[in-house]
Amino acid sequence: MSRRSPRGVFRLLAGLTAALTLGALLTPAASADPAKLVITASVDSGVRLVGKPFPITVTVHNASAEALTAITLYTDQNSGSYLSFDGWGDFGYPGATLAPDETRNLTLNATVYTWGGGSPELDITSTSIPSWDVQPAHLSVPFVDPTTTTGTLHGVVYGDRDGDNAFDPGEGLAGAPVRIYGETTLETVAGPDGTFTFADLPARYYQLFSTTLPDGWLLAETNGGFGVTGGDQDVEVRAVRPLSDQLQATASVDRDTYAPGDQAQVTFTLTNTGSQPLSGISGNCDRIGGSQYQLTGWQSWTDLVYPASLTFSPGETRTFTETGTVPPLADQYGGFAVDCDFGPELGNPDSNPEVRLWARVPGAPGTTSGSIYHDDNKNFTQDPGEAIGDTAVSLVDIISGSTTATGTTDADGYVTFASVPAGRYELKADGWVPADAGGFQVQAGTCQSCVWEWSQVYTRG
Known part of the structure; x- marks a missing residue:
């Protein structure tokens, strides 16, 4: 065992003292005062x-x-x-x-x-x-562990015909698709009585997707969902009739043709065809925004669009006449649009009656082309064997209803229409109808998007 001399011990202690003193100078002292x-x-x-x-x-x-x-x-x-x-x-x-x-x-x-x-x-x-x-x-914050807890969701999708906010016998919507989302999307279809089941779900909150329900019914809550905490749980999914069943909306313009920059007068007619009064109704136009073909100036229609709040007695009809400006590039599209819907400000837009008006603005012709197919596997992609080939097709003017151009699809379902007057057209296919219930329209003209090729799903009709 080594021994230090008294002088060595003194030097060691002196060095430690200096180091501790230097450390104290370099390290800020914590405040003894209360937190600010x-x-x-x-x-x-x-x-x-x-x-x-x-x-x-x-x-x-x-x-x-x-x-x-x-x-x-x-x-x-x-x-x-x-x-x-x-x-x-x-x-x-x-x-x-x-x-x-x-x-x-x-x-x-x-x-x-x-x-x-x-x-x-x-x-x-x-x-x-x-x-x-x-x-x-x-x-x-305590949470239910979804890796160790599961539950089963038993539910019913029902159309609330009597408006009592409760499921009654006979109100189940047979065949209603039900989709929920947690970590992944799960789907099922309601049975003949509107009931459905999701078994062995990890405990968590599941968002209910808005789906296309039978006969035009709409989910009462567009952002609804369910919490699965474990065990068996019963839920009711309420559906209501759209406002468009009761409130009807139409519109017309004051001229047959316009030019860019013209003032256009639009007359809206709204009618309550139901037996109950309506209140808090306002219009909302050009919801997508940013388009070059929408009639401008609709924001000034404050007697009709939000913050207007309209009331309608049963059977009442009200008329509103508004003025807007034809947009400067409308001739490239062959027309301008007035796209508005009407309902409560915080309501579901899918429930609202719509006005989809197209007015003519003559412009230079253009070429439009695209393909049609039957999407058998519903993957929104044209796969081999899905082309609708060797089929007669035509463009029908949506204003006059007359056929403007005809053609025949090739083996890939592709067709080109050359030198078509600028405007909007329905695409008719012999023996087929658009899969989209709203139909399909072709935009012809010299606008930037007019040259984009289209691809559309059709079903046997």
């Missing part, structure tokens, strides 16, 4: 499901005697599944200012979209001021 920014957070009691949003209540308090500026919040994920937020309100960038002793409350919508092996553990904190001046909020 105090964050607390809470969730309601209960267990959460993957895929289902839930609220988190957050309180942010300035406990100091000075204003705190540009305060932003963020999450520090500790473990478990990742928790997503839809925004931070005032505490997103560039941040909020808190006066001395001011407290702000906000509600965050949070969702675990994908199970990460455990319930989320996280802190809600801020880096806007030094960390020792922040008291973060810690959250531990």
Whole structure:
């Protein structure tokens, strides 16, 4: 065993003292003062499901005697599944200012979209001021584990004929397609009484897809869904009749032809054909937006479009005359469109009666071409053997109803129509009809999109 001399021990202690002193100078001391920014957070009691949003209540308090500026919040994920937020309100960038002793409350919508092996553990904190001046909020949110818990969903799709918001015998919609989405999309078809079953579902929240129901019925909730927590669960999927069953809408223009820049007068007629009054009705036009062929100026029709709020007694008809401007490139399309629907502002647009008006603006002819096929495997792609070949086809003017051009598809279902007057046409195929219930229209002219080739599905008719 070695022995140190007294002088060596002294030198060693002196070196350690110097090192400790230097370390103290280089390391900032934690503040002994109370935190300036105090964050607390809470969730309601209960267990959460993957895929289902839930609220988190957050309180942010300035406990100091000075204003705190540009305060932003963020999450520090500790473990478990990742928790997503839809925004931070005032505490997103560039941040909020808190006066001395001011407290702000906000509600965050949070969702675990994908199970990460455990319930989320996280802190809600801020880096806007030094960390020792922040008291973060810690959250531990319990979730049902979808890898160990399953359930079976028993349901019925029904048309609420009597409007009592409940399933009654005889209201089941036979053959209704039902699609739900969790990690993947699952599909089934309702039986003769409208019932369906999804068995052995991992516990989580499932979104109900909007589907085409029999006889024009529509889902009452377009963003509905179901939570599967384990065991057997019963659900009812309510469908309603579209507003277009009761409210009818038509439109007409004041001239046969127009030129770009002309003023066009449009007369709308709306009729309540039902036995119940209607209220809160307004128009919405050009929902897609950005097109070069829509009549402009419809936003000024404030007696008809939102924020208008119209009422209709049973049997009442109301007429509205509006003025718009023909767009500058309308002649390249051979016309302009007035596309509007009418219903409650927050209602389902698919339920609303529509006006799809096309008015003529003469323009230079163009060439249009494309193919038609029968999509036997319903993959929205023309596969070998699906072409509708050697078939007579024609273009029918949607305004006059006259046949403008004829042709015959080749072996691949392809056809070209040359030098067609600018405008819109229905494509008729001998022995076939468009698979889309709304039909299929061809756009001819010199517009940029007019030269794009089309591909359309037809069925035997």
